Amino acid sequence: MSSPGARLELVVDDLTVERGGRTVISGLSFVVKAGEVLVLTGHNGAGKTTLLRTLAGFIAPVRGSLSLTGSDADRALGEQLHYVGHANGIRSSLTVAENARFWASFLGGSSTETDAALERFGIDTCPPAKSGASGSPACCSPSALSGCSTSRRPHSMPPRPRSSLA
Amino acid sequence: MSPFWMLVKRDLRIAVREGAAIGTVLGFYLTVVALMPLGLGPDSQLLSRIAPGVLWIGLLLAAQLSLGQLFEADQDDGVLEVLATGPLPLELVAAAKSFAHWITTGIPLTVMVPLLGVLPVLVATAIIGTPAISFIGSIGAALTLKTRRSGVLTALLVLPLYIPTLIFGISAVTAVVAPPGNLGSSLLILLATTLAALALAPIAAAAALRAHLG
Numbered sequence: 001m002s003s004p005g006a007r008l009e010l011v012v013d014d015l016t017v018e019r020g021g022r023t024v025i026s027g028l029s030f031v032v033k034a035g036e037v038l039v040l041t042g043h044n045g046a047g048k049t050t051l052l053r054t055l056a057g058f059i060a061p062v063r064g065s066l067s068l069t070g071s072d073a074d075r076a077l078g079e080q081l082h083y084v085g086h087a088n089g090i091r092s093s094l095t096v097a098e099n100a101r102f103w104a105s106f107l108g109g110s111s112t113e114t115d116a117a118l119e120r121f122g123i124d125t126c127p128p129a130k131s132g133a134s135g136s137p138a139c140c141s142p143s144a145l146s147g148c149s150t151s152r153r154p155h156s157m158p159p160r161p162r163s164s165l166a
Numbered sequence: 167m168s169p170f171w172m173l174v175k176r177d178l179r180i181a182v183r184e185g186a187a188i189g190t191v192l193g194f195y196l197t198v199v200a201l202m203p204l205g206l207g208p209d210s211q212l213l214s215r216i217a218p219g220v221l222w223i224g225l226l227l228a229a230q231l232s233l234g235q236l237f238e239a240d241q242d243d244g245v246l247e248v249l250a251t252g253p254l255p256l257e258l259v260a261a262a263k264s265f266a267h268w269i270t271t272g273i274p275l276t277v278m279v280p281l282l283g284v285l286p287v288l289v290a291t292a293i294i295g296t297p298a299i300s301f302i303g304s305i306g307a308a309l310t311l312k313t314r315r316s317g318v319l320t321a322l323l324v325l326p327l328y329i330p331t332l333i334f335g336i337s338a339v340t341a342v343v344a345p346p347g348n349l350g351s352s353l354l355i356l357l358a359t360t361l362a363a364l365a366l367a368p369i370a371a372a373a374a375l376r377a378h379l380g
Contacts, residue, residue, distance in 0.1 A: 053379075053380070058376075087244025089245050089247075091243055093184050094180060107248075
């Protein structure tokens with residue numbers, strides 16, 4: 001994805017997260033450097049989505065710290081990561097292009113980059129209106145990803161099977 | 167354009183594309199206003215006494231028809247999560263959506279009121295009071311975010327919060343229809359209630375949304 005900060009590092013230190021009274025993550029530490037991909041694997045309920053949601057800022061950890069070294073200190077961690085969730089973030093009554101442009105400008109990107117990205121992923125010709133979600137999954141996921149590439153966020157965290165990242 | 171207005175514009179565009187809500191709201195209000203005298207009989211004294219209440223309750227019910235689902239579509243699409251990690255504080259996200267909701271329900275209702283041959287004071291109270299309905303309703307919508315078929319629950323949850331708006335809206339209209347009454351102070355208190363709702367409701371709604379997200 002577009003990376004304005006080449007020396008960014010995601011540092012997680014001694015992270016402990018509880019959900020519903022149960023300790024889901026305990027004492028987790030890792031570092032992800034710029035250009036690296038970290039793949040989490042584990043059975044259902046292992047805490048993969050919990051970790052991602054904690055990084056995004058939805059869940060407050062009980063203990064431990066998360067930080068993005070080399071980044072804008074004014075913005076929260078969740079604002080500088082791009083959480084690509086299970087859903088697409090696409091509204092089906094808007095066209096794919098309208099969805100992508102909204103996200104890009106809302107999140108601080110530029111519209112020329114957006115149009116270029118839409119073309120690069122081959123979805124600038126996606127059928128308009130009401131087809132934002134009825135387009136094939138191949139149409140939908142690139143839209144979510146083009147939102148990633150056009151907004152200035154250095155990290156992307158999609159919680160989906162590795163196969164659909166291809 | 168700031169993110170706040172981008173979000174308002176997006177919600178308006180979606181409302182126009184998806185269409186149904188405005189017609190439902192206006193149709194509902196029209197039905198209420200038209201059926202009341204038919205159902206209650208031709209006693210014009212009775213009707214003029216209860217008219218302010220009926221007209222205002224109709225406004226309230228119509229305006230909040232679509233309110234329970236204010237955040238639901240965005241929650242289902244995963245849009246809410248991206249909004250929550252965006253540059254706009256969640257309070258302003260809630261405010262933007264409430265504002266867009268008011269534009270698509272409160273304003274059409276206010277415009278329709280004079281067309282029904284109803285009183286100008288009702289228009290004034292509608293313009294002042296309907297924003298409060300949209301904003302207060304967002305609290306209920308946020309609280310019931312992940313509850314299926316939550317329409318009635320939303321209404322019940324926030325009903326007590328609508329009461330000041332209702333009381334002062336009706337009292338303003340009554341002051342004109344069945345004097346004596348204090349039109350000026352009713353309108354001012356109505357305005358104060360709305361301003362309080364504009365300021366406080368987004369905070370409550372955002373807190374409820376955060377509880378759901380985490």
